Amino acid sequence: xxxxxxxxxxxxxxxxxxxxxxxxxxxxxxxxxxxxxxxxxxxxxxxxxxxxxxxxxxxxxxxxxxxxxxxxxxxxxxxxxxxxxxxxxxxxxxxxxxxxxxxxxxxxxxxxxxxxxxxxxxxxxxxxxxxxxxxxxxxxxxxxxxxxxxxxxxxxxxxxxxxxx
Numbered sequence: 001x002x003x004x005x006x007x008x009x010x011x012x013x014x015x016x017x018x019x020x021x022x023x024x025x026x027x028x029x030x031x032x033x034x035x036x037x038x039x040x041x042x043x044x045x046x047x048x049x050x051x052x053x054x055x056x057x058x059x060x061x062x063x064x065x066x067x068x069x070x071x072x073x074x075x076x077x078x079x080x081x082x083x084x085x086x087x088x089x090x091x092x093x094x095x096x097x098x099x100x101x102x103x104x105x106x107x108x109x110x111x112x113x114x115x116x117x118x119x120x121x122x123x124x125x126x127x128x129x130x131x132x133x134x135x136x137x138x139x140x141x142x143x144x145x146x147x148x149x150x151x152x153x154x155x156x157x158x159x160x161x162x163x164x165x
Contacts, residue, residue: 002018002019003015003016003017003027003028003102004016004018005067005070008101009120010072010073010074010101010103010119010120011073014070014071014101014102015067015071015072015101015102016099016102017096017098017099017100017102018099019098020095020096020097021095021096022092022095023092023093023094023095024091025092026084026090026091027089027090027091027092027102028067028089028090029066029068029087029088029089029090030062030066030068030069030081030087030088031062031064031065031068032051032053032062032063032064032065032066033062033065034062034063035052035060035061035062036060036061037058037059037061040063050063051063051064051065051069052064053081055083055088058109058110062088068088068090071090071102071103071104072101072102072119073103073105073119073128074105074119075105075119075121075123075124075125076119076121076123076124077093077103077104077105078092078093078096078100078102078103079093079096079102079103080093080105081104090104103119105130106128107130108127109130109132109133110133111129112140115128115129116128
């Protein structure tokens with residue numbers, strides 16, 4: 001596979017193909033040190049940008065060190081990821097032409113901080129979070145707003161003509 005890393009209009013640096021890639025091709029494995037959630041949280045507590053990839057619902061996390069760590073997010077991706085025999089692969093969703101930046105949908109599923117998307121696709125949802133996680137966050141925020149506005153205010157009525165007689 002002939003891939004290059006160069007500046008990206010989406011975010012920082014991206015991974016680009018220099019030759020045609022057919023739909024369904026396993027392009028690269030997402031490699032790196034395997035961590036558990038607690039290790040990843042401790043290691044990257046103060047870092048807003050990471051190359052972490054969750055496996056098995058976040059039970060295992062890959063701290064990306066290879067070329068796949070440079071594949072950027074898109075809400076309308078040309079690749080997908082799939083866990084095959086314990087390894088995470090980036091796979092072409094369609095035929096790719098030379099010069100195309102490889103992207104997949106990150107579908108982040110945890111966290112409450114903003115994770116803005118800059119993919120620029122026509123179907124951009126504006127966030128790296130999955131649509132289902134965005135719905136959960138919206139419900140949580142709506143519930144918090146409703147509970148903060150639901151506190152009754154005690155008002156004591158008085159008669160301005162009552163002079164305490």
